[in-house]
Amino acid sequence: MKVLVYGSGGRDHCLADTYADSRHVDKVYFAPGNPGVLHTPKGKRGLIEPVKLEDFQKVADFCLEKGVDLVDVGSENPLEKGLVNVLNQAGVKTVGPKEAFVKLESDRAFTNDLLRRIGVSKPEYRIFDDPAAAKQYVRAIGYQVVVKANGLAAGKGAIVCEDTMDAEAAVEKIMVEKIFGDSGKRVVIEERKYGTEISFFAYLDGKHVMPLKMFAQDYKPAFDPDDHDSIREFGGNLNTGGTGCYCPHKLLSPWLVNRIIKEIVNPTVNAIYNDLGWDYRGVLYFGLNLDPYDSLDVFEINVRHGDPEWEVLARKLSTDIFEIGMAAWAGRLDQVKQVWNDQSYVDVIAMEGRSKAARGWNKGYPARYGKGHRIVGLDEIGKGVAVYFAGVDQDAEKGLVTFGGRVLHVVAGDATLEGAREKAYRSIRKIAFLDHNNDNMNCMRFRETIGL
Numbered sequence: 001m002k003v004l005v006y007g008s009g010g011r012d013h014c015l016a017d018t019y020a021d022s023r024h025v026d027k028v029y030f031a032p033g034n035p036g037v038l039h040t041p042k043g044k045r046g047l048i049e050p051v052k053l054e055d056f057q058k059v060a061d062f063c064l065e066k067g068v069d070l071v072d073v074g075s076e077n078p079l080e081k082g083l084v085n086v087l088n089q090a091g092v093k094t095v096g097p098k099e100a101f102v103k104l105e106s107d108r109a110f111t112n113d114l115l116r117r118i119g120v121s122k123p124e125y126r127i128f129d130d131p132a133a134a135k136q137y138v139r140a141i142g143y144q145v146v147v148k149a150n151g152l153a154a155g156k157g158a159i160v161c162e163d164t165m166d167a168e169a170a171v172e173k174i175m176v177e178k179i180f181g182d183s184g185k186r187v188v189i190e191e192r193k194y195g196t197e198i199s200f201f202a203y204l205d206g207k208h209v210m211p212l213k214m215f216a217q218d219y220k221p222a223f224d225p226d227d228h229d230s231i232r233e234f235g236g237n238l239n240t241g242g243t244g245c246y247c248p249h250k251l252l253s254p255w256l257v258n259r260i261i262k263e264i265v266n267p268t269v270n271a272i273y274n275d276l277g278w279d280y281r282g283v284l285y286f287g288l289n290l291d292p293y294d295s296l297d298v299f300e301i302n303v304r305h306g307d308p309e310w311e312v313l314a315r316k317l318s319t320d321i322f323e324i325g326m327a328a329w330a331g332r333l334d335q336v337k338q339v340w341n342d343q344s345y346v347d348v349i350a351m352e353g354r355s356k357a358a359r360g361w362n363k364g365y366p367a368r369y370g371k372g373h374r375i376v377g378l379d380e381i382g383k384g385v386a387v388y389f390a391g392v393d394q395d396a397e398k399g400l401v402t403f404g405g406r407v408l409h410v411v412a413g414d415a416t417l418e419g420a421r422e423k424a425y426r427s428i429r430k431i432a433f434l435d436h437n438n439d440n441m442n443c444m445r446f447r448e449t450i451g452l
């Protein structure tokens, strides 16, 4: 079988890698892909092949020409632009929702109202189109809030606020300065919750739901909590949309999985199939919070796997992904058996740190970061430790170089979480990003506390 994975980030690379492990699959095309893949064993063997295609009709033509059996769309942007619609019209089988159903992620106000209507627990929230009214609201309620851009923002559109001044500043940044572009024309202001975040996933096939009975924890803040110097320098511990991840989550238990399915997944899927009448096929991501008083709330719903959650879940999943993907397309998810191996996994993300610019310095991700730094040390990573590439590029002279703020994921597994952490950190320390403006000093940065 031939599969095409559409995307270019770490989650998409991991998806391509997982399909390449399927006993049914002998070729995975990765479009538009990233050049890092060619530096991995599967890329070198031609099992995963990046193809520089972005135009949706060209992707459909390519699938027909090559006889691609299934396309899995990894991220929200191509889904929102209707890639699945174009492929299905051409007769290509897909995993991922159609354009109209992406609203669950791209319109928080719509999803919040849906959840409220069906009685699924959410933090208290209000929706605003006017910044003055939003500021008046945060002043009036006084309690801590999270201010969220209503539209897509690559998993980064939420600002967690300590106090009223913070909340007013967040409204200003999102609605007036438009740091997330037009996604911030409308905001959702939510009560800030404390507790433990849980990222929970389910596959849908238009008739059934297959909740994954395994969940992960994402680390969103850019810095370790005790990295006071950086937090001060960057003006807060910014929410980056993922600096690392581990699974199984420390709260994983059969009773909590059952509770999540009963209180959250089933009512939501029932509303999608029966109230909205949507033929939704693909992944649903439930961003949840369990607070110290046992209240289980939905923070957000997304229409794809989490990044970096998928990078650890995929390693732990023993069920053949091609069988899941085909079942999601064909309405047969009720016949899929879920199997998970007994290892723990840790994903540590290598980011661009402080580097020298032509004039002055780049502070590094999540502020301004440099690009084009040669990535070295990949050949020293031991067997069994996966490297998934995100913000990378191929330079004619330097070879593989950095291109984004979050550059690559190092994912290691072991019988214990401590063992997985030890392997992941030992491996990532072998990699360096050479700062050509600064005597080739290493400008890579990563968090030290993933999985702790």
Ligand code: GLY
Pocket: 154, 155, 218, 241, 242, 302, 305, 306, 307, 308, 309
């Ligand atoms: N892990 C956050 C996201 O995928 O949006």
